[in-house]
Amino acid sequence: MKIGELAQIAQCTVETVRYYEKEGLLPAPARTVANYRSYSNAQVDRLRFIRNCRALDMTHEEIRTLLGFIDQSTGDCGVVNQLLDEHIAHVDVRINELSQLKQQLSELRQRCQSEQAMDACGILQGLAAMEAEPRHERHTHLG
Numbered sequence: 001m002k003i004g005e006l007a008q009i010a011q012c013t014v015e016t017v018r019y020y021e022k023e024g025l026l027p028a029p030a031r032t033v034a035n036y037r038s039y040s041n042a043q044v045d046r047l048r049f050i051r052n053c054r055a056l057d058m059t060h061e062e063i064r065t066l067l068g069f070i071d072q073s074t075g076d077c078g079v080v081n082q083l084l085d086e087h088i089a090h091v092d093v094r095i096n097e098l099s100q101l102k103q104q105l106s107e108l109r110q111r112c113q114s115e116q117a118m119d120a121c122g123i124l125q126g127l128a129a130m131e132a133e134p135r136h137e138r139h140t141h142l143g
Contacts, residue, residue, distance in 0.1 A: 003039065025060060025063055026046060
């Protein structure tokens with residue numbers, strides 16, 4: 001099948017297919033005599049796998065690792081369990097960060113309960129007076 005057909009079956013764009021090829025997640029396909037990309041059902045399955053991993057917010061490196069396990073198909077899935085446990089821990093950290101962000105935004109929102117002149121807006125005053133905390137080193141896969 002051609003790249004457009006692959007993209008349609010996998011419910012993504014042609015640009016997404018090309019991007020995953022460029023990133024090395026999807027191997028370069030065979031070429032026809034006319035130099036068109038020619039994809040197989042195995043590449044459809046691989047692209048779906050990649051897209052499912054991305055839907056779970058996995059990084060390209062995590063996906064690359066999982067694809068490596070699939071390609072090797074030796075050993076047991078303990079390493080897959082470990083990778084997923086680490087990803088779950090990253091999600092927990094991110095949830096905590098987002099909860100703190102929500103708390104800060106809620107506190108700001110409480111500073112202005114009615115429409116008033118801009119120079120009296122408690123949100124704008126709060127943002128101007130707020131001391132930005134130094135960026136903490138993130139320990140998630142998002143960097």
